[in-house]
Amino acid sequence: xxxxxxxxxxxxxxxxxxxxxxxxxxxxxxxxxxxxxxxxxxxxxxxxxxxxxxxxxxxxxxxxxxxxxxxxxxxxxxxxxxxxxxxxxxxxxxxxxxxxxxxxxxxxxxxxx
Amino acid sequence: xxxxxxxxxxxxxxxxxxxxxxxxxxxxxxxxxxxxxxxxxxxxxxxxxxxxxxxxxxxxxxxxxxxxxxxxxxxxxxxxxxxxxxxxxxxxxxxxxxxxxxxxxxxxxxxxxx
Numbered sequence: 001x002x003x004x005x006x007x008x009x010x011x012x013x014x015x016x017x018x019x020x021x022x023x024x025x026x027x028x029x030x031x032x033x034x035x036x037x038x039x040x041x042x043x044x045x046x047x048x049x050x051x052x053x054x055x056x057x058x059x060x061x062x063x064x065x066x067x068x069x070x071x072x073x074x075x076x077x078x079x080x081x082x083x084x085x086x087x088x089x090x091x092x093x094x095x096x097x098x099x100x101x102x103x104x105x106x107x108x109x110x111x112x113x
Numbered sequence: 114x115x116x117x118x119x120x121x122x123x124x125x126x127x128x129x130x131x132x133x134x135x136x137x138x139x140x141x142x143x144x145x146x147x148x149x150x151x152x153x154x155x156x157x158x159x160x161x162x163x164x165x166x167x168x169x170x171x172x173x174x175x176x177x178x179x180x181x182x183x184x185x186x187x188x189x190x191x192x193x194x195x196x197x198x199x200x201x202x203x204x205x206x207x208x209x210x211x212x213x214x215x216x217x218x219x220x221x222x223x224x225x226x227x
Contacts (some may be wrong), residue, residue: 004155042117043201044165056214091155097215099144099205101162102213104155112160 002026006092007103013112021108025074025094033073033095033102034067039077046090049075061086069080082112117202119218126192127226134187134221139163144205145185145201146215147177151198159187159200192225199223 005024013019017038023034034046046065047057069075079086089109093102096109103106118137126132136145146165148156160169162178164184169176173196175188189196199222203215 031213035215042219043215044214045214048213050140059214085216093156099161101146101158101161103158104148106153106155 003012004092004103004105006090006095006108008108009106010109011111013082013085013110015112016081017101017108019082021077021079021090021092023075023092023094023105025092026103029094029096029103030072031095031102032069032076033093034077035093036088037091037092037107038085043091046077048064058089079110082110084112087112103104116206116216117204117218119200119202119221121221122219123222123224125224125226129191131187132192132223134223136185136187136199136204136218138183138206140183140206142178142182142204143184143207145176145182146203147176147185147187148201148203149198150201156201159188168188189223192223194225194227197203197223197225 007022030051032049035043037043045059048055049069066078075085089107091107093104095102120135128213132215146161147159150156151163160176165180165182167178173190199220201220
């Protein structure tokens with residue numbers, strides 16, 4: 001069974017550009033989460049989908065970030081326009097209903113220059 | 114200040130030695146998760162603790178949650194090079210429905226010398 005897949009693994013973009021990160025969760029997992037780790041800081045929650053609905057988006061930094069999960073399958077996280085402080089590793093995770101383990105992807109390392 | 118404090122920040126041990134990593138909060142934790150990360154890889158789930166006083170073991174790794182649910186420890190017995198990586202604790206800071214808004218420690222970097 002495939003795990004959580006994230007694409008791309010690395011992205012380097014210029015300030016002001018747009019970047020879209022993609023996450024393919026484990027098939028059948030209704031819960032999908034986005035987290036971010038900025039260098040030197042702890043991992044921070046961004047948002048949580050249940051199927052295609054946003055359950056909790058209280059961690060989204062600002063309106064330059066837009067997350068979608070059309071059809072309740074894969075999810076995208078778009079940053080537009082990107083700023084220097086958006087650099088970090090973006091993790092996606094998925095889980096079945098309940099409070100059991102969440103399976104994480106390998107992360108997307110975003111560098112804004 | 115950090116909501117979850119992990120200690121130590123880094124650790125270098127000789128193969129075969131035991132070690133302990135701690136995760137502490139000033140608040141009650143409703144679910145404590147331990148994950149391990151190797152460079153360039155995702156987080157790998159180790160264990161989840163929910164009840165005060167709970168203890169779980171898997172192979173040579175034992176995790177405990179104290180009675181007050183404010184501190185957890187991860188103990189590795191007879192460490193091996195394969196145990197090397199970054200250990201992260203994450204926790205739910207409030208108890209509500211399907212809350213998955215985990216807060217995280219900064220991580221403990223473990224190196225095991227052969």
